[in-house]
Each structure stands twice: as structure tokens, then as C-alpha cells.
Amino acid sequence: MTDRYLIRLATPIGRIELVGDDDAVIALSIEREGSLPHDDLPERSNAVLDAARGQLDEYFAGDRTEFDVPVRLAGTPFQEAVWAELRRLQWGEATSYGALAAAVGRPGSARAIGGAVGANPIPIIVGCHRVLASDGRITGYSGGDGIPTKLWLLGHERIGFAA
Structure with missing residues (x-):
């Protein structure tokens, strides 16, 4: 079994926990109600997580607009197709659930798209915060x-949305 590594960092949206293996980031969690999924485990870093920490620090400082740290996204084929589309989104670019559904060849499946977006294991680096309703409204965020976390991320990237 591949070794697992874990680090935490302080950010403007709360503490973030990164989990990785020898080759890639495999999970990113944003603090909720003062806790993270692995608060009980000690930190143990590696080169991949050190690079991810640096890139996230630059992102939050406004000095980085894209991530090139390796990630491993494991899910169903449908989820992985949705996450691949999310990875195509650039800094400051938004899309809708309907547009994602069309992009993965499942028009009319916006609700299923929402489930896949919400299951994204590596938010921020894989920009699920960039997905809005077809009328530009914010419909939710699981991180x-x-x-409020999504509002901060959208504001940071200067992405407009409907009230």
C-alpha cells in the first residue's frame, strides 16, 4: 500500500488539510466548525504536499492563478468526467451545472452534476467553486x-454571480 502524507495550513477561509500519496494530492478538506477530518493524526509531509502548500499560499496571496501540482481524483467514471471538466476552468471563469452536463454528454442531468461537483475530493485546486446555477446564482457549496466559503473564493477570483 502506498504511503499517505498529511499537512495542514492556515488560510483566509480557515485551516486546510491536504492528504497525498507518493505522487499526488488525493484530498483537500476545508475546516468546518473548527475541525478537519484528520485532526487526530500528526502531520507528515512530502515533496508533493510541500509543493501544494506553496501553490495554495500563492493562490491565497493572489499571486497564483493556476495549479500544476499533481492530483489523483478517484471516483465513478461519471464523477471523473465532471472533475475533468472542472479542471479545464481557468482562474476567474465560471460555468453552470447545465453547461457541465452538456460537456460530459449528459444534458438534462444538472442535479447529478451537482452531486458529482459536491463530491470533488480536491476543492480549490480542482475549482468546483466556479460552478453556478444557469442564472448565475450560488446554489451551494460543500466545502x-x-x-460563505464559496463567496470568498468567487470574490478572490473576481467571479460575478447573481444575488
Whole structure:
């Protein structure tokens, strides 16, 4: 079994926990109600997580607009197709659940797309915060404190949305 590594960092949206293996980041969690999934485990870093920490620090400082740290996204084929589309989104670019559904060849499946977006194991690096309703509204966010976290990320990237 591949070794697992874990680090935490302080950010403007709360503490973030990164989990990786020898080759890639495999999970990113944003603090919710003062806790992270692996708060009981000691930190143990490696080169991949050190690079991810540096890139996230630069992102939050406004000095980085794209991530090139290796990630491993494990899910169903449908989820992986959705996450691949999320990875195509650039800094400051938003899409809708409907547009994602069309992009993965499942028009009319916006609700299923929402489930896949919400299951993204590596938010921020894989920009699920960039998905809005077809009318530009914010419909939810599963990371951190939910919508306030998404609002911060959208504002940071200067992505407009409907009230």
C-alpha cells in the first residue's frame, strides 16, 4: 500500500488539510466548525504536499492563478468526467451545472452534476467553486462553511454571480 502524507495550513477561509500519496494530492478538506477530518493524526509531509502548500499560499496571496501540482481524483467514471471538466476552468471563469452536463454528454442531468461537483475530493485546486446555477446564482457549496466559503473564493477570483 502506498504511503499517505498529511499537512495542514492556515488560510483566509480557515485551516486546510491536504492528504497525498507518493505522487499526488488525493484530498483537500476545508475546516468546518473548527475541525478537519484528520485532526487526530500528526502531520507528515512530502515533496508533493510541500509543493501544494506553496501553490495554495500563492493562490491565497493572489499571486497564483493556476495549479500544476499533481492530483489523483478517484471516483465513478461519471464523477471523473465532471472533475475533468472542472479542471479545464481557468482562474476567474465560471460555468453552470447545465453547461457541465452538456460537456460530459449528459444534458438534462444538472442535479447529478451537482452531486458529482459536491463530491470533488480536491476543492480549490480542482475549482468546483466556479460552478453556478444557469442564472448565475450560488446554489451551494460543500466545502468549509458552505456558501460563505464559496463567496470568498468567487470574490478572490473576481467571479460575478447573481444575488
